[in-house]
Amino acid sequence: MRSKTETRETKLDACDITRMLEACPGDETESLFAFADRTRKHFVGDSVHIRGIIEFSNYCTRNCMYCGLRRDNRNLLRYRMTPDEIVAAAKNGILSGYRTIVLQSGEDPYYSASDIARITEGIKSCGDVAVTLSIGERTLSEYATMRSAGADRFLLKHETADAELYLRLHPGASLETRLECLQNLKSLGFQVGSGFIVGLPGQDISTVAEDITLLKLLDCDMAGIGPFIPHPDTPLALHPPGDVMMTLKALAVTRLILPYANLPVTTALSTLRNDGRHLALSCGGNVIMPNITPAKYRELYEIYPDSASLRDPEDGGIREIAVMLEAMGRKMSTTRGDSFRRETGTRGAPSS
Template sequence: MRPSEITKLLAGADDAGLFSAADALTRQNFGLEIYLRGIIEFSNHCANNCRYCGLRRANRGLARYRMDVDDILVATALAGEVSIGTVVLQSGDDFAYSKEDIGRIVTGAKASSGVAVTLSLGDRPAADLDYWRSCGADRYLLKMETFDEALYARSRPGLTVADRLGRIETLRAAGYEVGSGIITDLPGMTLDILARDLLRLAELDLDMIAAGPFVPHPDTPYGAEAAGSVLIALRAMAILRLLNPLANIPSTSALSALREGAREQGLTVGANVIMPSLTPETVSAAYNIYPGKNAFRADAASRVEAARAAIRRVGRLPSTAVGGSKRRRRHG
């Protein structure tokens, strides 16, 4: 698709056709199965000052926490107990954890539960990334948010598109399944910018891709900006599916933060992954990237069961599989 064609679809030129085609392609490659990834958000400290994120360094109103390694391992063990095939270890860019700390968590999670381990820890040095891969880490998520250089520089002060892209290539070279994503309706983003972002994301030929809507956080410089459109985010997800038939695509929690039931709807327009939180209830509310994140106040097992119920409500089947990259298997 050309950028102009994508822009028209983002503007609503053919929602019925777009959503139907994306759903059909998802069913063709994944059947009715939806993979579950259990997220453990183990620290809300962050060295960065992104203008859209509630974890930003300058947010003095946020109660900060760090889980210790043993408590993180207890949370990873829960994945096996609730039959989830993948754990996602996520934090802000928090360098208080050494590469050995993270390595111990990776090896412990794989030994106790036999899960696939995805890391989402931000911009770490290549030596750390290589070390964690040698410890058994399977995947790494590193969001771009946007490829537009001016918008990126404004939204992520002091950081550059080129550096982020370079780290994605480092991850690929290290042997990870690599994931990235964008924020739709990020303040300053036009439909033309979003169309180009979707094409750039697809051109990276990644194992996992995501598009989630902007949700304003009151304690950030973007707090007074308008929330993103759920419909545009759903269109973006569907377009990503058409451009990336074999990629794993999550239906993000940001959708449900803006509209009840929107995350379930995402499973019918191209998504094949949902990611319930396994973060302990004692700290989960403080992982406050945006309002509504981890709003469901319950123990982790109940959150997982709620996710499975949501999957069934839209006629899909919760999977217990690891859910590895079909794109990688197809390409050898």
């Protein structure tokens, strides 16, 4: 039987979060993951939302220390999809059954806000589908142009809540600006997602606790939590990958602290572990984001090598995912999978 505390939003302070992140493998982590799984089931149900990602440009003006798309990586062949190509790829995704299309790129000012707006309108004219943008930092007025065109959601990970670490890893950028962008997006009515990387150099367990606390402060609709994976053409080439167990613990605690949030299985986790989707869906996750970028571009969107997304078929493997979910006793959502508060107009806990 479910206890009363499991059917209400759990109030956790930084000490509670740190203690849970310190859970030892075995009984302690199993208990944490089971609690997160019950919380997920109670607050957002068994449905898993499937979002099709189109990585439309690997150009980037930034130089993040951990990312293969960084400006100074001269070993990467760069590409940009045309607006027609992007809309065509989205249309294929919609025909395959996707109800959300995620447009992702490096920070590439080649695409003006009006370009993104027109692409968004083109996709939305194909059906009742949500459009999520993941294109980095822009001005408030640029975000407003995209929102006016019908863009529904925006993903902008804070990456790390430690301002000094943020500065070291993101030359020329600041956590303050990042947070300002997130606030701007919220003020425009976007469903907003953030997230962070587990295993960055200089990060410790208290930093991860701060990352989760920040997600709560931001009151995110979505949160992506993935392990660091080194890329050979970056300054962090020799740094070891992030810990899968810590990533799963962070995901589970985030489910407890943001029970209504949409929490995806990150591609980075699936890259480190073949069973990453299964693991993450079992400890709080409720979203899968297959890659539906045309095959000729996929290898070039190399944030880190050997991405699991390279294994996805052209349509992202939506049928195979349905089979996997059924075997887990879960089901593929047939809705757009909007933020719970948009669907119900509430943020309070359901009565138990």
